[in-house]
Amino acid sequence: MENYRIHGMSGEWEVVIGLEVHAQVTSQSKLFSGAATAFGAAPNSQVSLVDAAMPGMLPVPNRECIRQAVRTGMALNAKINPWSRFDRKNYFYADLPQGYQISQLYHPIVGEGEIDVVLDEKNPETTTKTIGIERIHVEQDAGKLMHDQHPTMSYVDLNRSGVALMEIVSRPDMRSPAEAGAYLTKLRQILRYVGSCDGNMDQGSMRADVNVSVRKPGDEFGTRTETKNVNSVRFVMAVVEAEARRQVDVIEDGGRIVQETRLYDPDRNETRSMRSKEDAHDYRYFPDPDLLPLELDQAFLDECEASLPELPDAKRARYESSLGLSAYNARVLTSDVETARWFEKLVTATAAKAKKPEAEVAKQASNWLTSELFGALNKLGTDLASSPVTPESGAELLGLVASGTISGSAAKQVLGLMLETGDGAAAIVTREGLTQTSDTGAIEAAVDAVLAANANKVADYKGGKEALFGFFVGQTMKAMQGKGNPGLVNEVLKAKLA
Amino acid sequence: MTQLTELGVAAIRDGVAAGSFTAVEVAEAFNVNVAAASALNAFIVATPEKAIEAAKATDARRAKGEALGLMGGVPIGMKDLFATKGVQTTAASHILEHFVPEYESTVSQNLWDAGAGMLGKLNLDQFAMGSSNETSYFGNVISPWRRKDGGNAALAPGGSSGGSSTAVSARLAPAATGTDTGGSIRQPAAFTGISGIKPTYGRCSRWGIVAFASSLDQAGPMARDVRDCAIMLEAMAGFDPKDATSLDMAVPHWEAGLNPDMKGKRVGVPREYRMDGMDADVAASWDQGIAWLEDAGAEIVEVSLPHTKYALPAYYIIAPAEASSNLARYDGVRYGLRDLPDGAGLQDMYAATRAAGFGAEVKRRILIGTYVLSAGFYDAYYTQAQKVRTLISRDFAQAFEQCDVILAPTAPTAAFGLGEKSDDPLAMYLNDVFAVPASLAGLPAMSVPAGLNREGLPLGLQIIGRPFDEQGVLNAGLALEVRAGFVARPEKWW
Numbered sequence: 003m004e005n006y007r008i009h010g011m012s013g014e015w016e017v018v019i020g021l022e023v024h025a026q027v028t029s030q031s032k033l034f035s036g037a038a039t040a041f042g043a044a045p046n047s048q049v050s051l052v053d054a055a056m057p058g059m060l061p062v063p064n065r066e067c068i069r070q071a072v073r074t075g076m077a078l079n080a081k082i083n084p085w086s087r088f089d090r091k092n093y094f095y096a097d098l099p100q101g102y103q104i105s106q107l108y109h110p111i112v113g114e115g116e117i118d119v120v121l122d123e124k125n126p127e128t129t130t131k132t133i134g135i136e137r138i139h140v141e142q143d144a145g146k147l148m149h150d151q152h153p154t155m156s157y158v159d160l161n162r163s164g165v166a167l168m169e170i171v172s173r174p175d176m177r178s179p180a181e182a183g184a185y186l187t188k189l190r191q192i193l194r195y196v197g198s199c200d201g202n203m204d205q206g207s208m209r210a211d212v213n214v215s216v217r218k219p220g221d222e223f224g225t226r227t228e229t230k231n232v233n234s235v236r237f238v239m240a241v242v243e244a245e246a247r248r249q250v251d252v253i254e255d256g257g258r259i260v261q262e263t264r265l266y267d268p269d270r271n272e273t274r275s276m277r278s279k280e281d282a283h284d285y286r287y288f289p290d291p292d293l294l295p296l297e298l299d300q301a302f303l304d305e306c307e308a309s310l311p312e313l314p315d316a317k318r319a320r321y322e323s324s325l326g327l328s329a330y331n332a333r334v335l336t337s338d339v340e341t342a343r344w345f346e347k348l349v350t351a352t353a354a355k356a357k358k359p360e361a362e363v364a365k366q367a368s369n370w371l372t373s374e375l376f377g378a379l380n381k382l383g384t385d386l387a388s389s390p391v392t393p394e395s396g397a398e399l400l401g402l403v404a405s406g407t408i409s410g411s412a413a414k415q416v417l418g419l420m421l422e423t424g425d426g427a428a429a430i431v432t433r434e435g436l437t438q439t440s441d442t443g444a445i446e447a448a449v450d451a452v453l454a455a456n457a458n459k460v461a462d463y464k465g466g467k468e469a470l471f472g473f474f475v476g477q478t479m480k481a482m483q484g485k486g487n488p489g490l491v492n493e494v495l496k497a498k499l500a
Numbered sequence: 501m502t503q504l505t506e507l508g509v510a511a512i513r514d515g516v517a518a519g520s521f522t523a524v525e526v527a528e529a530f531n532v533n534v535a536a537a538s539a540l541n542a543f544i545v546a547t548p549e550k551a552i553e554a555a556k557a558t559d560a561r562r563a564k565g566e567a568l569g570l571m572g573g574v575p576i577g578m579k580d581l582f583a584t585k586g587v588q589t590t591a592a593s594h595i596l597e598h599f600v601p602e603y604e605s606t607v608s609q610n611l612w613d614a615g616a617g618m619l620g621k622l623n624l625d626q627f628a629m630g631s632s633n634e635t636s637y638f639g640n641v642i643s644p645w646r647r648k649d650g651g652n653a654a655l656a657p658g659g660s661s662g663g664s665s666t667a668v669s670a671r672l673a674p675a676a677t678g679t680d681t682g683g684s685i686r687q688p689a690a691f692t693g694i695s696g697i698k699p700t701y702g703r704c705s706r707w708g709i710v711a712f713a714s715s716l717d718q719a720g721p722m723a724r725d726v727r728d729c730a731i732m733l734e735a736m737a738g739f740d741p742k743d744a745t746s747l748d749m750a751v752p753h754w755e756a757g758l759n760p761d762m763k764g765k766r767v768g769v770p771r772e773y774r775m776d777g778m779d780a781d782v783a784a785s786w787d788q789g790i791a792w793l794e795d796a797g798a799e800i801v802e803v804s805l806p807h808t809k810y811a812l813p814a815y816y817i818i819a820p821a822e823a824s825s826n827l828a829r830y831d832g833v834r835y836g837l838r839d840l841p842d843g844a845g846l847q848d849m850y851a852a853t854r855a856a857g858f859g860a861e862v863k864r865r866i867l868i869g870t871y872v873l874s875a876g877f878y879d880a881y882y883t884q885a886q887k888v889r890t891l892i893s894r895d896f897a898q899a900f901e902q903c904d905v906i907l908a909p910t911a912p913t914a915a916f917g918l919g920e921k922s923d924d925p926l927a928m929y930l931n932d933v934f935a936v937p938a939s940l941a942g943l944p945a946m947s948v949p950a951g952l953n954r955e956g957l958p959l960g961l962q963i964i965g966r967p968f969d970e971q972g973v974l975n976a977g978l979a980l981e982v983r984a985g986f987v988a989r990p991e992k993w994w
Contacts, residue, residue: 051602051603056603058582058711059707060742062743100829101828156846284874286873288878291822
């Protein structure tokens with residue numbers, strides 16, 4: 003695959019990218035308090051005394067949040083640190099009630115790991131790249147300021163204050179917008195598989211700080227900037243592109259890149275300076291004296307390991323090798339954990355109906371799902387999550403085809419009606435009279451009639467015009483109002499014309 | 501009839517249980533003393549109705565034949581660092597003036613559950629920062645003690661639990677809660693001729709106590725004698741899942757375990773505590789204490805705590821560092837004082853609120869703490885101080901291989917006059933030189949009255965024990981108490 007280069011006046015430049023991804027931990031309650039974490043609740047309705055930093059209140063670690071961080075680390079093949087510690091990051095802001103964020107600077111809970119990303123699905127062998135993960139630590143989220151509630155005052159909503167975040171810090175291993183996009187997509191996919199973060203970037207439960215620098219290929223790293231809180235894969239890629247271009251222009255104009263924090267403006271597709279290193283806070287990190295070091299025992303680690311689901315790469319490989327799916331289907335069906343779950347339920351239900359091993363029905367089910375159902379849902383402008391067809395009702399439909407009750411073309415018609423009405427496949431088939439005839443006697447009678455009415459064509463066929471076979475099939479099906487079992491019709495015709 | 505305010509915790513509890521008097525009579529008697537002692541300024545808020553309410557509940561329970569609890573019928577003073585539901589909780593600061601919590605601290609709740617009642621919220625050094633109770637926004641607490649030179653110089657009751665020491669010493673309360681970060685229970689107890697114990701770090705929950713320095717703060721009782729301390733500590737202590745540093749251990753029956761016989765026990769006397777230029781009366785009192793414990797059957801051994809001289813500097817890095825962060829929450833945004841000058845932005849509000857809301861000593865410590873945590877200074881100060889802290893803990897661990905408890909003076913002097921040291925922070929800090937090492941090591945330590953100095957002022961002796969060995973500390977304290985026969989008390993002048 004070609005290297006991504008920025009073309010400047012002085013030649014070609016390479017971009018170096020590292021991502022710090024903040025992922026909200028999926029848990030019922032906050033990192034250090036019992037308050038709830040649901041999205042979209044009324045302002046300040048999910049705030050405990052601890053979250054509001056009332057005098058004398060103390061943080062107590064939420065075991066589930068710790069567990070999720072450890073499971074995430076395991077899914078990223080990372081080193082889990084059985085001894086870690088929380089630090090306070092001190093700064094004043096109205097959305098930060100304690101006056102400090104509890105985070106992990108010195109001893110994070112998860113150390114080095116890695117993610118493999120495929121940059122070109124057509125050539126996975128030659129375009130797979132390993133992106134290093136430096137660390138994952140857990141920390142508290144801040145609250146939210148609302149500036150549009152009062153003409154002169156700002157309001158504070160503390161619902162998010164204290165919610166657990168994982169900060170997943172990559173190595174500066176990415177070299178193009180596409181690599182950054184692939185890394186973030188893969189990370190999000192894994193988090194959703196593990197169930198440690200819902201990955202909803204539009205709700206803010208996953209966001210990225212994008213570190214970008216440029217250099218002449220082979221040179222030392224340049225000075226980097228950090229663009230904060232980028233909330234979609236597309237924007238991350240746009241930030242890399244825009245920021246790399248800006249940096250090249252600055253340098254080639256004789257300027258110098260300053261280490262600073264920047265913000266992305268999607269409307270103008272540009273990054274803007276937020277604050278420079280000189281204005282940067284001195285966060286006065288120190289170990290939080292309210293909390294003991296976090297020590298994870300082997301039983302806890304074992305439980306975390308045992309609770310890990312099959313991860314995307316393994317699942318994809320299994321779909322190809324054990325279930326016989328095409329590479330394309332395997333990739334599409336494992337791209338999101340919910341799709342994979344839907345597919346596996348479909349296979350299980352279909353196999354049960356057919357009384358066959360799953361491996362025998364999986365391929366057919368995958369084809370139906372990726373072409374028929376996805377196509378139909380796409381036309382309706384909806385997706386699998388809101389599909390009126392369930393895996394069970396899909397299996398019912400596939401079962402009717404497999405048993406020869408309906409034809410493949412009738413199945414398309416039935417699916418359309420299932421999506422439209424929400425009714426079951428069997429009910430629709432009965433109601434619409436779509437059951438195909440497998441009664442050999444009826445088929446033979448119809449074939450006899452067709453052959454009798456077209457004696458000259460029979461003669462032509464027997465004389466060598468074998469292409470006429472299709473004509474006889476069509477006529478027979480027509481005579482049977484499309485309900486003849488195509489396989490049987492073929493069989494009978496072949497016998498009679500022999 | 502007995503003068504009820506002359507009674508301590510055990511005597512009140514037993515008398516109420518026996519029906520010798522009612523809890524309401526006791527509460528009323530102490531309420532009268534509290535009301536008559538405004539000259540001492542020991543209370544920020546008196547809550548006579550709370551004391552009566554709790555007393556009535558105890559009397560009602562007794563009428564029904566129910567158990568009265570460890571502190572049944574005993575009214576106490578509550579240091580105003582403990583959050584008390586519905587009652588102003590200020591930490592003796594302007595920034596929390598009028599702050600009324602909607603929650604009750606774990607320790608105070610434990611006491612109410614044990615049958616105690618609240619006489620009021622006691623004055624203290626602002627945010628517990630001070631050794632003389634001169635940093636309170638609500639004015640100095642005056643010790644009930646006076647020098648016998650005939651002068652009327654107002655003396656410091658010690659600090660930060662100065663309201664607690666004065667209230668117990670002046671018979672305004674049979675007992676009071678204290679908190680000890682670097683001597684704030686022991687030094688005021690020594691200054692006023694009462695007993696006080698700081699238990700092992702983690703014995704008492706910190707939940708609901710306004711934080712000063714989280715890794716050091718520990719609550720404990722202040723009372724007239726060792727037995728009363730044992731009873732009250734038992735009521736205060738216990739595992740609290742809301743405090744991650746709370747000890748998950750059963751609370752021993754310390755009162756039942758009291759035993760002044762020191763046979764078979766070894767008492768360590770730390771060489772490094774005997775400093776050049778030591779106050780002669782303090783040195784003599786220490787020698788006397790050694791003799792008493794020997795008399796009680798103990799073997800006396802000299803021990804070494806070689807890093808003692810680094811304890812105070814380390815403490816004055818660690819405690820302010822934690823405080824600078826712990827006090828960041830007082831920002832005018834959600835509760836407490838808010839000073840919002842016309843046209844002010846957020847930063848202006850912070851500056852104005854904190855400038856107006858914190859006293860000079862609190863500001864000094866926030867500045868020290870901010871400085872020692874700053875980029876470029878962190879390793880030289882904070883990291884170094886933590887290493888010292890580790891070494892001090894190791895000193896104690898090694899000493900406790902040779903002895904069961906350590907005996908030392910509580911403070912280098914008796915009470916000093918108000919204003920005598922308030923212009924010189926370093927001289928003030930030096931007053932905690934003997935108290936701070938045990939705080940840094942998280943060890944149980946108590947002060948018991950040992951006698952009077954030549955000016956007629958009380959001196960305290962300090963017992964430091966192994967982690968979790970409050971019983972050993974209390975027993976050694978009792979052995980001293982039995983022999984000291986301390987009955988001196990301030991003459992009432994207020």
